[in-house]
Amino acid sequence: MTMGMMLYELAGADPARRFSPYCWRIRYALAAKGLAFEGVPWRFTDTDAIRAHGADKVPVLVDGGRAVADSWAIAEYLEDTYPERPSLFGADPGRALARFVNAFADAVVVPGIARLVVADILPVLDAKDHAYFRASREKRFGMTLEAAQADRDTRVEAFRQALHPLRMVLRTQPFLAGEAPLYADAIVMGCFQWARCVSPFHLLASDDPVEAWRQRMLDLHDGMARQVPAFD
Numbered sequence: 001m002t003m004g005m006m007l008y009e010l011a012g013a014d015p016a017r018r019f020s021p022y023c024w025r026i027r028y029a030l031a032a033k034g035l036a037f038e039g040v041p042w043r044f045t046d047t048d049a050i051r052a053h054g055a056d057k058v059p060v061l062v063d064g065g066r067a068v069a070d071s072w073a074i075a076e077y078l079e080d081t082y083p084e085r086p087s088l089f090g091a092d093p094g095r096a097l098a099r100f101v102n103a104f105a106d107a108v109v110v111p112g113i114a115r116l117v118v119a120d121i122l123p124v125l126d127a128k129d130h131a132y133f134r135a136s137r138e139k140r141f142g143m144t145l146e147a148a149q150a151d152r153d154t155r156v157e158a159f160r161q162a163l164h165p166l167r168m169v170l171r172t173q174p175f176l177a178g179e180a181p182l183y184a185d186a187i188v189m190g191c192f193q194w195a196r197c198v199s200p201f202h203l204l205a206s207d208d209p210v211e212a213w214r215q216r217m218l219d220l221h222d223g224m225a226r227q228v229p230a231f232d
Contacts (some may be wrong), residue, residue: 008060011041012056017229019197021190022071023059028186044129088183101184109191119145121201123187129174170209189217200231
């Protein structure tokens with residue numbers, strides 16, 4: 001095992017509650033590669049801790065003397081630096097296809113979930129992050145956190161419909177990558193793990209193929225994702 005690897009991850013008031021969708025992508029990637037690491041809890045206002053590594057947001061991976069920020073850049077770093085370990089992308093053109101999934105998740109899944117759970121995030125944060133989170137997210141949405149998710153019981157149906165491309169794939173195979181998961185699965189699962197860690201709101205219907213896939217992803221790596229504080 002490679003020792004001395006550290007991953008700075010967004011955490012709530014409980015340091016065990018790691019909830020960033022982007023950090024979860026890398027947790028899955030490291031587990032898939034079989035790389036040991038120390039998860040370092042980081043809060044929104046802990047700017048100095050990662051500025052020293054040339055970053056202003058997490059995830060930040062520190063591997064020996066090298067620091068890498070941004071989840072996609074970290075995934076590529078892990079793939080290129082540890083080629084002897086299981087591939088995150090599979091054979092060519094797997095990396096290019098994973099890049100598309102990355103873009104789909106960032107453009108559709110993350111913002112879709114945000115409007116459904118954003119007000120639920122505040123209570124799980126460390127108190128020192130409350131003012132920053134409310135001000136920055138209310139500026140982003142142009143409304144209060146409470147107003148942003150006020151109609152989620154009806155708007156969740158539009159979110160579920162936006163996931164239909166995933167559903168079509170998962171009706172015929174257990175993972176987005178096929179018979180076994182790859183980084184493409186980790187990308188999307190990071191979004192659902194984020195929601196699971198901050199909100200009790202049910203994003204998916206119980207009979208949705210995407211929900212069945214989510215449960216399979218929760219079981220991976222000895223149930224790694226089930227072992228953190230969460231709501232379901």
